[in-house]
Amino acid sequence: MSTKPIIHVLAFDLGASSGRAMVGTLDRTAPEGPVLRIEEVHRFPNEPVQAGGHLYWDILRLLHEMKTGFRKASEGRDIESFGIDTWGVDYGLLGEDGELLGNPYHYRDGRTHDTVAKVHGIIGQDRLFTETGLQPLVFNTVMQLHAAAESGSVSLKHAKELLFIPDLLLYLLTGVKQSEYTIASTSQLLHAGKQEWHEELLSELGIPADILKPVVMPGTVVGALSDEVCAELKLPPIRAVAVPEHDTGAAVVSVPSTDGKPLAYLICGTWSLLGTELADPVLDPAALALGFSNEGGMGGTARTLKNIMGLWLIQECKREWDQSVTPRSFAELVKLAEEAPAFRSFIDPDDLLFLPPGGMPDRIRRYCRETGQPVPETEGEITRCIYESLAMQYRLVLARLEALTGNTYGGLHMMGGGIQNKFLCRMTASAIGRPVWAGPVEASSLGNMAAQLIALGEVADMTEARGLIKRSYPLDIYEPEQPEVWDEAFERYLSITKMSIMPGK
Known part of the structure; x- marks a missing residue:
């Protein structure tokens, strides 16, 4: 741990429609104890591009905007480290020379529309779930890669390495090639609850396993800005941290719960993610039937959750x-x-x-x-x-989560941009018949920053990080109203x- 009273870290939080560069400041001079302050220094759109009948991400535009974020964040501040979190499943392919083989496909691209049935015909739905822990969604990486292999994709044939979106951006900034655990866990290519690629499954689906990089756990310093990027931006070699690179994984780090009781969270944005944090994944056939997945979390935990269409x-x-x-x-x-x-x-x-x-x-x-x-x-x-x-869907999924885990949740931690909608927070509390603890809004960015501070040795562990966030961002509490009316409406x-x-x- 350093003796500096002020520590600055930079979090890039990229969603499916926009991205932000956020400076986090650990302030040890605050009278109430250390606090973590957050400031948005750059916001930019993340718009997919339709071309040649396919939908792509404009990855180089994102890289350009991130470089602008570095410049703005470094004005008058010494940035100790940076981390990147994004949406899951999507990836880029690198050739023999380390160059990108085309723009990454968008997860809503239509080339996988009939792939789930084909994969189930090879692997079997039950086996696919019990061995990977994930729902067989049409946009999962395994579906995208099987579709590419089946179509004879030239890019896949010539690919030497696959990097998920945050790892691809990290590579373009640092030269480091890795597969961070939480983002890899969205791919359906890992053994459930483990940091190991499922090579047997990959072989059966015609997906080359040798293009996948070793899995790195979040909370690890993995490199620094490359000499080339430092010269371009006129910056020192700022350290790069493998944070929980899946934005949901980052958000769960910031759940402001410190009492040790089972917790349920709802990350409310374009997608709503309702789930819990467990030591091991839930691989019961009922979890498959009810649409729950098991993704990786900070510290090797399992995030058992359900994707809901959301905002x-x-x-x-x-x-x-x-x-x-x-x-x-x-x-x-x-x-x-x-x-x-x-x-x-x-x-x-x-x-x-x-x-x-x-x-x-x-x-x-x-x-x-x-x-x-x-x-x-x-x-x-x-x-x-x-x-x-x-x-109503939040109430249903929370009840199913309790049935699957055997846990009882005293309330729901609601986080993300959606909690700025107090109308929805009030409705959710009334629907579930228990309190909603709303906050923080910037859940993914704060979790990203907390992981950096842990990697730097400035914060001891997840418990201390959650206490820091809870102290820094007091919760808004919503109590249920008109329970009988909501119960009747739920039955309808x-x-x-x-x-x-x-x-x-």
């Missing part, structure tokens, strides 16, 4: 409304929703009808029409339908969506 639904509606009617802010849409009738219509947020972009308001109307419900027409009615349905939700807490029981 993608309202983001897509707003995008369409902004093009056809008077643009409204999210806050204005919430106000319209508050004025709309309650519990009029529900959707299953995870219905595959809502996965593709485009036409979201009409898709929601179609779902309601086909399920015999009143069809929401106005912006307020559709917005309320989305938020009430999300709250289950009836409309044809779901139950434990199917078959």
Whole structure:
């Protein structure tokens, strides 16, 4: 541990629609004890590019924006280290000379649309889950690579190395090639709960195992900015830390829970991730049937969680409304929703009808029409339908999580940008019938920073890091309201969506 009263670290937090460069400042001079302050120094869009019938990430634009982030972060500060977290599953391929073989595919690209059935025909659904711990989602890395192998992809044939998106960006900045554990755990290429590639599975699917790099655990200093990048940016060789590079893995580090009791978290953004932190993955067949996955966490823990479609639904509606009617802010849409009738219509947020972009308001109307419900027409009615349905889905998934783990959760830690929507937080507390502890907003960035501070020896461990975050960012607490009304509405939700807490029981 250093004796410096002020320590600055830089977190790059890249989501599926935007990225940020965030400076974290560990301030040991605060009267209440050390605190971790956060400042956004650069924000930039992350927009996919459609070309030649495929959807790609503009990886070099992201690299350019990150370099701008380094410049801005270093104005008047000495940055001790940096780390990168992003969405999961996507990757880039490097050739013999270490150069990138084309732009990485976007996980919503359509080339894998029929791959799950093909992979199940080779591996078997039950075996695939019990051996990897992940749901067989159409965009998982294993599906992308099998589709590439089956199509005779020239890039895959010539690839010498595969790097997941945060590792690819780290390589372009430092020259270091690695596979960080939490991001690798989203690929469905690892043995469940282990830091080992499943080479037998890879062989059966025609995927070359030798392109995968050794797995590195988060919380490790792995290198520094390359000489070339230092010269370009006129910066010293800032240390690079392998943080939990999957943004959900980073966010879970920042759960402000220090009492040692079982915890349940909801990371609320474009996707909603509701789960818990365990010593070992849950590989029960019921977990497969209920859509739960097991990803890797800081310290080798298992993140047993369920992906829920999340704020993608309202983001897509707003995008369409902004093009056809008077643009409204999210806050204005919430106000319209508050004025709309309650519990009029529900959707299953995870219905595959809502996965593709485009036409979201009409898709929601179609779902309601086909399920015999009143069809929401106005912006307020559709917005309320989305938020009430999300709250109900959170209740359902939390109940299923308790059934799978045998744990009872006293409340729900709700984190991420979505908690700025107090309307949704209130609804969630009422839906689950227990408190919602909301905070922090910048969960992924703070978890990224905490992992850097642990790697640097400035913070001892996860427990101290969570206490630091809890002290730095007090929680907003939402208590349930009108429990009988919400219980009755939840039964209607289950009836409309044809779901139950434990199917078959």
